[in-house]
Amino acid sequence: MDMAQQRGLAVLLATLRREGRQQSGLDPALVPPDKDTAYHVARMVEEELGRPVAGWKIAANKPEMQKALRTDSPIYGRVFAGDVRPSPVTVVHAALCSPIPEAEYEALLGTDxxxxxxxxxxxxxxxxxxxxxxxxxxxxxxxxxxxxxxxLAAILADGSGGGIICYGPPIEGWRERDIVHQEVVLTCNGVRRRSGSAAPAIGHPIESVTWLANELSRTGIGLKAGQMISTGTLTGMLRPRPGETFVADFGPFGRVVARYS
Known part of the structure; x- marks a missing residue:
């Protein structure tokens, strides 16, 4: 895949993001041959959009999710300025591309x-x-x-499905609390749909952030203070419908609300 093809894919993906639309399939000539090329295209998408990176998402932390996403390692993507928002968040379902709500811990960096x-x-x-x-x-x-x-390489170039991060208030004393075993319940319109905890899904959220810090360091990017990192799903993937409200209840750690209007 030469540089012209990489740029062509980056322009396509940036255009789809700007216009809020999807497409079926991809020209085989534009599918990156490997992960490193895919992530390089994702960086070019950032350049094409001209939007600051406000955060990062991590997925496929554990083998079960890696199998589902057709990868042999965790994956990451960018979240752009304007898409890191405090709870409650309301989005227009029709304006989104195959939306998926996932309950996750969000880590805010204080230093680079x-x-x-x-x-x-x-x-x-x-x-x-x-x-x-x-x-x-x-x-x-x-x-x-x-x-x-x-x-998968095309999905990595698209930011690994990065969209919007909805976050709640900070968890007081999080370094000393049992983050790993806290049950998290995801409800839809008041009905329990999924539950999980960090232990089987991602380990401690800091493990995810450490992996990302080293993966980005390897490619010369790095993390910056003020960026929010979504550390991996605790509740799997669901397909929302218009009119549904999702609440992620983290027990004593708080709750967050996302509505699909």
């Missing part, structure tokens, strides 16, 4: 984690995180989920 030769330790990343929040990621995808759905 720039690229460097030595890997970041969990302790360093814990110190860099200013606060941890309950949240819902409102994921999207610029490709229609049909028989022509393209390979």
């Amino acid at each position: 984690l720039p690229p460097r030769a030595a890997p970041y330790t969990r302790e360093e990343v814990t110190e860099a995180v200013a606060s941890l929040h309950p949240g819902i990621e409102l994921a999207e995808c610029r490709f229609v989920h049909d028989d022509h759905f393209p390979p």
